[in-house]
Structure formats: structure tokens, C-alpha cells
Amino acid sequence: MRLAARRDPLVLAAPRHMSTRRVAVHLLLRKGLFMFGAVVIVLMILMAVFAPLLAPFAPNATDMQHSLARPSAQHLLGTDNLGRDTLSRLIYGARTSLIVGLAAVAAAVILGGILGTVAGFIGGIVQAVIMRIVDMLMSIPMLLLALTLAAVLGGGLKNVVIAISISMVPPFARLMAAQTLTIKERDFVSAQRSMGAPRWRTMLGTVMPNAYPAVLVFGTMQIGAAILGEAGLSYLGIGIQPPTAAWGAMVSLGFPYLVTHPWLSIVPGVAVMLVVFAFNMVGDGLRDVLDPRLRGTQ
Amino acid sequence: MFVYLSKRILQAIAVVILSSFLVFGVMHWLPGDPILMYISSDTYKTHTQAEIDQLRHQYGLDRPVVVQYVDWLGHAVTGDFGKSIIRGTSVSSELKQALPKTLYVGLTAFIFAHLIGIPLGIICAIRRGRWMDNVITALANLGMTVPVFWLGIILMYLFSLKLHWLPVGGYTSPFEHLGMSLKQLVLPAFCLALAPLAGITRQTRSAMLDVIHQDYIRTAWAKGVAERKVVMRHIIKNGILPVVTLSGMAVPMVIGGAVLVENVFNYMGMGKYATVGLFTKDYAPVQGVVLVVAVIVVVCNLIVDISYGYLDPRVRVS
Numbered sequence A: 001m002r003l004a005a006r007r008d009p010l011v012l013a014a015p016r017h018m019s020t021r022r023v024a025v026h027l028l029l030r031k032g033l034f035m036f037g038a039v040v041i042v043l044m045i046l047m048a049v050f051a052p053l054l055a056p057f058a059p060n061a062t063d064m065q066h067s068l069a070r071p072s073a074q075h076l077l078g079t080d081n082l083g084r085d086t087l088s089r090l091i092y093g094a095r096t097s098l099i100v101g102l103a104a105v106a107a108a109v110i111l112g113g114i115l116g117t118v119a120g121f122i123g124g125i126v127q128a129v130i131m132r133i134v135d136m137l138m139s140i141p142m143l144l145l146a147l148t149l150a151a152v153l154g155g156g157l158k159n160v161v162i163a164i165s166i167s168m169v170p171p172f173a174r175l176m177a178a179q180t181l182t183i184k185e186r187d188f189v190s191a192q193r194s195m196g197a198p199r200w201r202t203m204l205g206t207v208m209p210n211a212y213p214a215v216l217v218f219g220t221m222q223i224g225a226a227i228l229g230e231a232g233l234s235y236l237g238i239g240i241q242p243p244t245a246a247w248g249a250m251v252s253l254g255f256p257y258l259v260t261h262p263w264l265s266i267v268p269g270v271a272v273m274l275v276v277f278a279f280n281m282v283g284d285g286l287r288d289v290l291d292p293r294l295r296g297t298q
Numbered sequence B: 001m002f003v004y005l006s007k008r009i010l011q012a013i014a015v016v017i018l019s020s021f022l023v024f025g026v027m028h029w030l031p032g033d034p035i036l037m038y039i040s041s042d043t044y045k046t047h048t049q050a051e052i053d054q055l056r057h058q059y060g061l062d063r064p065v066v067v068q069y070v071d072w073l074g075h076a077v078t079g080d081f082g083k084s085i086i087r088g089t090s091v092s093s094e095l096k097q098a099l100p101k102t103l104y105v106g107l108t109a110f111i112f113a114h115l116i117g118i119p120l121g122i123i124c125a126i127r128r129g130r131w132m133d134n135v136i137t138a139l140a141n142l143g144m145t146v147p148v149f150w151l152g153i154i155l156m157y158l159f160s161l162k163l164h165w166l167p168v169g170g171y172t173s174p175f176e177h178l179g180m181s182l183k184q185l186v187l188p189a190f191c192l193a194l195a196p197l198a199g200i201t202r203q204t205r206s207a208m209l210d211v212i213h214q215d216y217i218r219t220a221w222a223k224g225v226a227e228r229k230v231v232m233r234h235i236i237k238n239g240i241l242p243v244v245t246l247s248g249m250a251v252p253m254v255i256g257g258a259v260l261v262e263n264v265f266n267y268m269g270m271g272k273y274a275t276v277g278l279f280t281k282d283y284a285p286v287q288g289v290v291l292v293v294a295v296i297v298v299v300c301n302l303i304v305d306i307s308y309g310y311l312d313p314r315v316r317v318s
Helices: A002-006 A009-013 A020-049 A088-124 A124-138 A142-153 A157-184 A187-194 A199-210 A212-238 A247-257 A261-289 B002-028 B034-042 B049-058 B067-077 B090-127 B132-144 B148-162 B177-212 B215-222 B225-238 B239-266 B269-281 B285-309 B315-316
Strands: none
Touching: A002 A157, A009 B239, A020 A088, A020 A261, A020 B177, A020 B269, A088 A124, A088 A157, A088 A199, A088 A212, A088 A247, A088 A261, A088 B177, A124 A157, A124 B002, A142 A157, A142 A212, A142 B002, A142 B269, A142 B285, A157 A199, A157 A212, A187 A199, A199 A212, A212 A247, A212 A261, A212 B148, A212 B239, A247 A261, A247 B148, A261 B132, A261 B148, B002 B067, B002 B285, B034 B049, B067 B285, B090 B132, B090 B239, B090 B269, B132 B177, B148 B177, B148 B239, B177 B225, B177 B239, B215 B225, B239 B269, B239 B285, B269 B285
């Protein structure tokens, strides 16, 4: 039992001075949060994929005769000011959030990854130019940059993804540059170089795969940040445009009815929190499992 | 140190100029046209194409973007940020009104986040694995996930609309009516502080944990140094460096949050000012805000870099 437990990377990550029972509680908690996050994400993805089957009503179907209905058997979460079923819009909102979160981070990983790898691997003037561009993007707060870009591009799902991914490129580029600098010094890279491998192949085939644990951990957490960013943009009305269901926009739509119908604003916000929390916890768990040395870097 | 410092300052200036150009360029590719926005706001009069061109020429919008940028930057250096096309008002004087408001709420949030976050992180590290650590860490994890605009709405619902303890929003100068000003400050400042507070708590915790396992700490404990002294002099002094990095990162975090929070609480600071400008395709206010924000962020990064040299002698040498 003890031996089996010792092989668990989570045990290795636990502090030495703890008693066995405390280690167990500690790990259960950590694993519990990781499992909780993973389950929430899987459920969210299922909800997004099967939204048309799960939603009791069409998300954009208005019914002015039953506008601002209180929760009932027919409308579990009531209806909004246009008589649209809140639960159905909540379910469809998961689609919006997940698509933006995953797509924006994927684009930022690719763009930032390429910039960072090239900067770290080639160095010199190339690195200086790339890093100054990254500094430039970083000097504008992420939300302000995303907001400006979204306003320029004009909102909507595709433009929100573009705006958020561009504003997220800098941290990924920095991470990749730092990773590349350490990986570059490893023996297998010099071995490859001495065998005459072209630089692009070393970058693509060796540096990038070796950096994946760090990128995976950071990327998972950034999905949460991207979802928060989308919610913020949609709240301001510059993000996802109506009638598409988005949680941030639902919060702002419920605002005028706060006193009489507080759940209209509260429920979509809780949904955002739940998803972001899930991605953060899975990221935390992955960090402990993939690379104990990474603990404490974020 | 002097060479290092002047190099960093030159770099910082370059970054500010680059980022202001970025936003300038981006704003001028806006699909909307501020002149048309301005005209549509004037319902009493219809404009001929010649008049539209005249207006465009009057605001210098018919020139190439680079020329406009150089012209704008030249004036911005002297403190003239141009005019709002929609309102015809001076952006500089409007920024002079908005900046102190954002600094007021932002600095309060920033200081609050540090005053609470650093001690919480230290307590967590020292009591690692015990209930206090678990509770605080869980709360910190939760604090990083809350959408600030939503939190603002919920707090407003609770404390303003239900309990009637605090005003719904707005801003009063602390020199005019201190009590009212502080009452209006509480909720937005708390909303802005939460994310950096959670981040600082986590960062302090992990930074202190890294130090706690060092041999010299064990030595200090072994030779019977008092707990207070071990914590204050050995653990905190050696472990505070990563927290300083996060302090630098908290600045853009607070400003970014201010964009949302100021809109929730109808607080006419820089964030709301920029949002209004973006909605009306008004170039000058947005460019002014971004330039000021970029200067603040870059200066803060510079301060972080310099304090690194102060806190860690190894940085000074290399």
C-alpha cells in the first residue's frame, strides 16, 4: 500500500514532514478538486454538444406573453425580458463560452508558441524584435486590448476569439521563449545539431514537444481566463452579439431586473465561475502530475 | 547600474511609443467612421458630401495614418491629447478628471490586495496542510474565478438594494464629502482587489514554501531562533521576490478590471471613459487612455525591475 502510494506523483509532490494521514487528506483534497474540475468540464462539453437535445426551449424563441416569468415547472429558471427560457439560454451559453475559451487559447498557443520558440532558439536581433513586440502588447492590460480589438473588429464569435487570442499571445510567447532557452542547452539538442539536423526540425520536433508540459498546464488555466474575458466583453456589449446566448450578456441583461428577478443575473455568473474554477483546478492538478518542479511558478 | 538603468528606461520609452502606435493604427482601421457618428447625432441638419469632407479635413482624418500618428504623438508629449470628435471637448481636460478617479479606486484596491494577500499567503505557508491553509487556498482559488462585473452586481444587490448600507455607485471627491466618498469606494475597490488579492495570496504561499524547505531555515530553527525572527528575517526576506513580480502584474490586472467595474458602478474613471469612446468610435479618448495606461504599466514594470536589483544582490552583479 505504502509502496504503491509512493509511485504516485502526487505523493512525491507532497511535503515530507507530513504524517501519512495528513498526506492522504491533502492528496484527496487535491485529487478531489482535480476530479471535480474534470467532471465539470466533461459535463460542460456534453452540455454544449447536446444543447439542442437538452434545452427545453429554443434559446432565441421569444414569448412576450410570458416575459420575466418566475421559475416554474415549465421554465425551471424563469424567462428573461423577452420571454426566452433562461435555462435553455444557459445551456446554449456553454457552447459560446467553451468555443471562445478553447479556440482563443489554441490560437494563442500556436501564435505565441511559434514566436517564443523562434525568439528563444535563434536569439540575437530576432529575439530582441519579437520580445519588444511582446512587451508592447503586454503594456496594455489584456482586457483593454481585447476590448479595443473587439470594438475594431465589430464583435461576434469569430472576432471575439481573434481579439482574445491576440491579447493572450504575450504570456505564451514568454513562456515558450523561456522553455526554449532551457531546452536548447540540453544534450539531445546539441546531439541533433551535431548530426546536422536543420534548425526548423529541432524547433518543431524537439523543442516544442519537450515544452508541452508547461504549455499544457498554463494553457489549461488560460482557458479559464479566456472565458472570463469573453464574459467581460459580452457584458459590456462589445463581445458576442444578441441574440446569440452568452453568459456575460445574460448577466448584463438581467441587471435592470435585479431587485425583482435577481436570478437572471446571478445564475449565468455562477456558471462562468464554475467553468473557470474547473479549468483552473484541472490545470493545478496537471501541474502536480506532469512536473513537480513547476509547482509555485504561477 | 547606471548603464543598466538608462538602457531599461530607453526600452520602456520605445515600448510605450510602439503600443500607442499599435492602438492608433488599430483605431483608424475601425469599420465605423467617427464623422458619420458625429453627423448622425445631429438630427436637425443634413450634411452634404462636401460638408462631410470638410469636417474630415478639419479633424485631419483625411491624412495618412502615420502622419496623423506623428502629429498626435507630438502634441501628446506636450500634454495635448486632441479633441473628442463627438463632444468637441478637450481629451486632456477630461483625462485630468478621469485619471484621479481611477487612481483613487485602483490604488486602494492595489494596497488592500497586498495588505491582506501577503499575510494570508505567509499564514498558509507556515500552516501548510492544516485547515487554515486549506480554507484560505480554497477561497483564493475561488477568488481568481469570479467575474468582477458579476461580483459588482451581486454586491450592489446585497449591500445597496437589499440592505441599503451603501450607495448604488457613482463618485464623490474625498475632499468634498469624505464619508460619502468612502462609502462609494468600498464596493468597486473590493471588486478590483479580489483577483490580485487571490493571486498574491497564492504566489506568496508558494514563494514562502520554496524558502521554508531550505537548509538555512532548518538551521535557524535548529539553533533555536525565535519563530518571529525566523519568519520575519529569514523566510519573508528571502521569499518575497516572486511576490514583487506579481505586484507588477497586478497593475494591468487592476486597470483591466477597472474597465468593467467602473461600468458596473457608473464610475466615470478611465475605464468607463475609454468604453464610451469605443462605443462611439471616438478615437482621441481611447488613444489618450491607452497612452496613459501604457505609461503607468511600463513605469511599474520598471520599478519592479529596479526593486529586483535592490532585493536580490545577484541581479545587480549580472
